[in-house]
Structure formats: C-alpha cells, structure tokens
Amino acid sequence: MPAWLIWLILAAGLGVAELFTLTFVLGLMATAALVAALLGAIGLPVAVQIIGFAAATAAGLVFVRPLIKRQMDRTPDARSGADALVGRSAVVLQPVDGDQGRIKLSGEEWSARCIDEDLVIPVGAHVDVVEIDGATAVVYPREALPEGSALEETGPEETDDNNQSGRA
Incomplete structure (x- = not known):
C-alpha cells in the first residue's frame, strides 16, 4: 500500500x-x-x-x-428570538399596568404588562424588558416615575382626594 x-x-x-x-x-x-x-x-x-x-x-x-x-x-451568550429581547429597553406607547399596555421594542409594537401590578407606566416612559411571556413583554420602568404616575385604575381624581384626606 x-x-x-x-x-x-x-x-x-x-x-x-x-x-x-x-x-x-x-x-x-x-x-x-x-x-x-x-x-x-x-x-x-x-x-x-x-x-x-x-x-x-x-x-x-x-x-x-x-x-x-x-x-x-x-459569542458564548448568543441568544435569539424572544430571549434576545430580555434586557432591552423599550418606549411605552399606551399606558402599561399589571394587565395590559403597548410598547415599542426593537422597532416593533408589543403588548406589555408591568411586573409590578400596582404600577401604571405612562406613555413615553422608558422601560426595561424583564421577560417575554408568550407574546407579551413583561416590563419595569427604567427610571423612577414622576409623582402620581403609579395610579390605581380608579384615576387621578380619587387618588388626589385620598391624599388630601390623609393629610387632614
């Protein structure tokens, strides 16, 4: 051979x-x-x-x-698909609370909900994506929200009344 x-x-x-x-x-x-x-x-x-x-x-x-x-x-941590969106920043398009809302994430509009169910994130606020749950982004505000942004669903009028009654 x-x-x-x-x-x-x-x-x-x-x-x-x-x-x-x-x-x-x-x-x-x-x-x-x-x-x-x-x-x-x-x-x-x-x-x-x-x-x-x-x-x-x-x-x-x-x-x-x-x-x-x-x-x-x-590239040890090459994530793809929805996993790649976790940790990214987004902008709120419709107010986001514990149940619903809309954000702009990576150029696309996503349904969203806040991880803190008592918080309502206003339009224009920047949020961080904590996780992706199906087709919904679970988010948390990037910066502290202005006073009065964390409102319950009852609206700002009742919250102001409650605050005034608490001071008296």
Whole structure:
C-alpha cells in the first residue's frame, strides 16, 4: 500500500474523531495528514512526509487554533428570538399596568404588562424588558416615575382626594 494512501486513511480517521471531540486539534492534524499525503503522492520519501506532517500540525496549532478558539469564545451568550429581547429597553406607547399596555421594542409594537401590578407606566416612559411571556413583554420602568404616575385604575381624581384626606 502506498504511503500517501495511509496518510489519507489517517486524515479520514482524524477528521471523524474531530467530529466527536470538537477540540480543533484532531481536525488540524487531519489537515496535516492531507499535506503529508500530498507530499507522498508527488513521490517524496517517507521522512519528508513525516516532517511535512509535523510542520503542518505545529503551524496549525500555533497559528490557526488560537484564531478558531477566539472566534468560538466571542459569542458564548448568543441568544435569539424572544430571549434576545430580555434586557432591552423599550418606549411605552399606551399606558402599561399589571394587565395590559403597548410598547415599542426593537422597532416593533408589543403588548406589555408591568411586573409590578400596582404600577401604571405612562406613555413615553422608558422601560426595561424583564421577560417575554408568550407574546407579551413583561416590563419595569427604567427610571423612577414622576409623582402620581403609579395610579390605581380608579384615576387621578380619587387618588388626589385620598391624599388630601390623609393629610387632614
């Protein structure tokens, strides 16, 4: 059996092993085995093939693997879909309370509810998305709301009356 065929078989075996380990080491060695197979196919002696294999492996481990590792480590928390919206900021389009409301989130209009059921967030306020519950964004105000924004559903008139009666 010719030496280049042995290198090809070794390259295939290392490539399959790489699929199970995902360390990038065996894949680089498989590529180096292909280099050695090419050297054998053009008729160079086995010693030159081994040196070619060692040099290609070393070059891959020193130069290529760090680049691959850096790329793979760059996006450890790549969220997508609704999960990617958690933590984003939005603007209130319709007052948001514990049951309903509308916000503009990432350029789209979403139904929303406040995580604090006693709070009513006014139009124009900035909110942070705490979670996505189905098609509803659960939000909390980004800044402290102005006095009188946290109103009950009874309206501002009754709240002002209650405050005045509490002072007397």
